[in-house]
Amino acid sequence: MVNILANPARFLRLAGAVLPWCWAAAAVTGGVGLWLAVFVSPADYQQGDSVRIMYIHVPAAWMALAAYTLVAVFSAVALVWKHPLAHIVAGAAVPLGAGFTAICLVTGMLWGKTSWGTWWVWDARLTSVLVLFFLYLGLIALRGAFDDAERGNRAAALLALVGFVNIPIIKFSVDWWATLHQPASVLRIGGPAIHPSMLWPLLTMAVAFMAYFAALLILSVRAEIAGRKLQALLVAAGRNEPAADGLQGEAR
């Protein structure tokens, strides 16, 4: 028990120091980014104002991939070194990643309707991101599917590692299969192929999404640590005083 809580205590101290900066960064870049995206950045010469969907679609897509990468890295750490905090961090990032993937898919459908004339096509990029969404849902379901939480954690960590092959597939799908989705404009060899008047709002919104993710990740890990501590105390209390209910037993 001491083992489980020893490192989380250090984590909680560090996280407590970082958290206000995450909120501040998210608020400032979120405000500035929205203002730039909606008022300052120009309409596209082909797509008109529908291009403004990009300022949430692309950062959400980046966060969907980043969150999954984080889940995979922490799952590997958890499996190899059996570090309990790693399972907690991976588990906390999964629902957040699922949320960003949902934003990416829905905003992408709205944008697709305006620029492609269709909500959905079974294009390589769209399909692989949908697979990512189902992977996230699978991880949530798998974690809750076992009576023994430790087994659920291990199964989810394994699935997260196997599913990681999907990440490079998503990234390079637009190069490997030339279907409908456009290739990368920002993270590409030869530098960004997007005008600074659109690149800066995009990057600002990306920082906002990342800071928001970091803040929620820290709070989610804190909630999980507190939940486990509570569980452990209730179990200990129940053992000391089998007749009394957990909370009463602890108090005496």
Place this chain on the structure above:
Amino acid sequence: MTAAVTEFFRMGGYGAYVWPAFAFAALVLGGMAWRVLARLRASEGALDRMRDRAEGGRP
């Protein structure tokens, strides 16, 4: 003034796509925060109550 506001919300004819996209993002981002904060309040609140009771019980 009202014409400018209407024009802004029209988004060059794409308002029906741009605003739902922003609204959905806001809904999901807000929902994630709500869910995390609710769990945090529940678990840390129960821990605090437990600690208070444990300390209150001792002489």
